[in-house]
Amino acid sequence: MAEKKISIIDVAQKAGVSTATVSRVINKNGGYSKKTEEKVMQTIRECGFTPNGNAISLRTNRSHSIGVIVPDITNEFFAKIVHELDIFFLKHRYSLLICDSNEDYQLEDMHIRNLLQKNVDGIVYISGQDEIKNIGNIQSVPVVYIDRCPQNADVLIHSDNKAGGYLATKELLKKGCRKILLMRDLRYASTIRNRKAGYLEALEEFGVPYDESLEISIFPEYDQAKEVLERLLKLSGCYFDGIVTTCDMMALACVHVLTKAGYRIPEDVKVAGFDNISLSEFCNPPLTTITQDTKGMAQCAGKALLELIRHGEVKQKRTVLPVSLEVRKST
């Protein structure tokens, strides 16, 4: 397991050239004869030489690796982004250091420190936080933010959340709903704010006044949503004819609670989710929801980060990707 690694020096000796020449050949820097090139490549193959990335990084001050911070890789939405990032950056010969912050700000900080120490060339930051506190730490490295929008972010990729909220709400309005519950993530994240803005816009367009009692803010989990809606039904009955949520799991919980309570979906109440996780396609009834372009986001982020790394700046600081409405049986 532990034969000593062969280095560029060994290769140089075997090929009867200098290390400089080997280096030139490896990096295709030119300045060597066809004959030397072949000889060097041959010996490299023969002895199965792999350059030492750490030495290269130390010398060139570029690590060819990218840090990625995700709140929770288990969340399909984030997993998809990471998946696409991986494919994108492999193509450009970068490795990904993926850090799952587990929705914990302290872990997020630890991870950042770690990445900095590892000399990452850039960071894709999908933060759980709405504001980055210790942003000072990462000011020396190019960063592209996805989804969440910290105040002090420079380059930012996110979905058109307002359009998402608008489309979902409008779908319900068009189908006759007039009392639409907005079940939203209680966190005051920019994404959620914008989805609510879309909700309001749609209401206004249909001349439906905003009713404060129709907005409930909860922690975005199935169990939370279930509990809250059950209590609501018991207390006030079904005083709404539609529900718009800021994530699919909430919507799913609503469907289940309502169905169990004897309401029919979509006849009595129509429900729309957000994110189009695969669950929403396969539950019963399948959920109407908003699709975010995860692949597009990942690719934009990748391109922007590469640009930032290579040129120190990026033309388009803020990219907003369109969303689309997926109409299924719940509306």
Place this chain on the structure above:
Amino acid sequence: MAEKKISIIDVAQKAGVSTATVSRVINKNGGYSKKTEEKVMQTIRECGFTPNGNAISLRTNRSHSIGVIVPDITNEFFAKIVHELDIFFLKHRYSLLICDSNEDYQLEDMHIRNLLQKNVDGIVYISGQDEIKNIGNIQSVPVVYIDRCPQNADVLIHSDNKAGGYLATKELLKKGCRKILLMRDLRYASTIRNRKAGYLEALEEFGVPYDESLEISIFPEYDQAKEVLERLLKLSGCYFDGIVTTCDMMALACVHVLTKAGYRIPEDVKVAGFDNISLSEFCNPPLTTITQDTKGMAQCAGKALLELIRHGEVKQKRTVLPVSLEVRKST
């Protein structure tokens, strides 16, 4: 964005000591006075010094990073493992280089090469392949395999797949099924082989002879399963009273096809899946399925790899984790 990085030399100068002393303090190697320690720590804090990981790695020949190869991070089962690995290794101050092979063997190879060049201290290998072809490449690095079992693997963590197949099948048998369709992944992976073995064992225990026409092998995707079962129903009718599958998505497809064709689940046909993805809990009816202990697998893998890294060998080369049956409404 690009102020020059400060190094251990700068710290040493400012603190009025040698770099060796700074190094000692940083690494808590002892051999310095309380007073020096404080002085050094103070200056480190003052100038916000972060050690250069590449230099450390080059010098010590340990990178403090672990490579993780996953077939598809988008798959909840793998995502969970990665999530737990991340938490585990962060605790031990290792970073994770996560490589999504996208179920592509060539990418897998590229990733391996990449990891080797990055000098990872170890690799957690969740392979898409049943055999590693280019295993020669990674013989110089400690590797722990999860799930799939390549012939030449040394250290291996996996679920008790046979028990899984057994439990699922037995559940159907106990509830009266006698003609149980085995819908399996067509790939001849060890995991699948073992699940089938469990299926056979349960049949035998109940004195039900194995019927070849009740086994169908397909590519493990929703659409595939759907198509195949639809054709089967049209051709031969519903000649079975239960279905055991090797993954939840197949089971889900079966439920949908059967329901649409007018069969009732579980009255007419009982269906069991495998993996307990969250979908299976929230679809309709919720699926009976087999839960794998992803957290346990990740932790075992982490511990084994650490052991391998630290001592060059591991006591328990093969760890089999128990699975459990989750009975829901589909059986």
Place this chain on the structure above:
DNA sequence: TTGAAAGCGCTAACAG
């Protein structure tokens, strides 16, 4: 077209 040699930032003998 090539080689010699200086370092990148750090650790670990060794010497004091």
Place this chain on the structure above:
DNA sequence: CTGTTAGCGCTTTCAA
């Protein structure tokens, strides 16, 4: 308890 110093493996001037 502390400092000096020799590299780790590579790239990159500079000189030939």
